[in-house]
Amino acid sequence: MARPKTVLTKELIKMADRDLKKLKGGIIGVRLQAIISAYRHPVGTVASIIGTSPATIYNWILRYSKGGVEGLKNKPRGHYPSKLTKEQREIVFGWLKGAVSPEGEPIVWTIGKLKESIKEVFGVSLSHTPVWKMIRRMGFSLRRPRPRHRKADPRIQEDFKKNESISR
Secondary structure (H helix, E strand, O other), rough: OOOOOOOOOOHHHHHHHHHHHHHHHHHHHHHHHHHHHHHHHHHHHHHHOOOOOHHHHHHHHHHHHHHHHHHHHOOOOOOOOOOOOOOHHHHHHHHHHEEEEOOEEEEOOHHHHHHHHHHHHHOOOHHHHHHHHHHOOOOOOOOOOOOOOOOOOHHHHHHHHHHHHHOO
């Protein structure tokens, strides 16, 4: 025997039908149609047709009964706030743009060096990925050296470069 549908009432279904007619499709329309169908058919059947679980259908019913169409919209998900303040990020931007260390000396930045400098100067420990994302958001990209074969002779390559520039 199916679970009793105490939340699904005729009034709720009429309201869902009215709201469905106002909408022009989309994910909210699918959810409203699922709610209407769950009144007439077993929730498990409706869930298998839509491709969700019955618990999801029940959640949509509860959300719609409490908040209407707004209750069916997905809520924005939060994210962790940045460990660095805006001022600290601006300082890091200056380091990268000027290619200088916190002490003002010229430097070629790597993610590891930047992580260490941020930890020493600001006392904030960041892992590899957040530092990389911060660099990308600032508009910088990582440079990678061209690969060199382990058997390559640097003298022969220099001679080749010289001869190549002379012949052009």
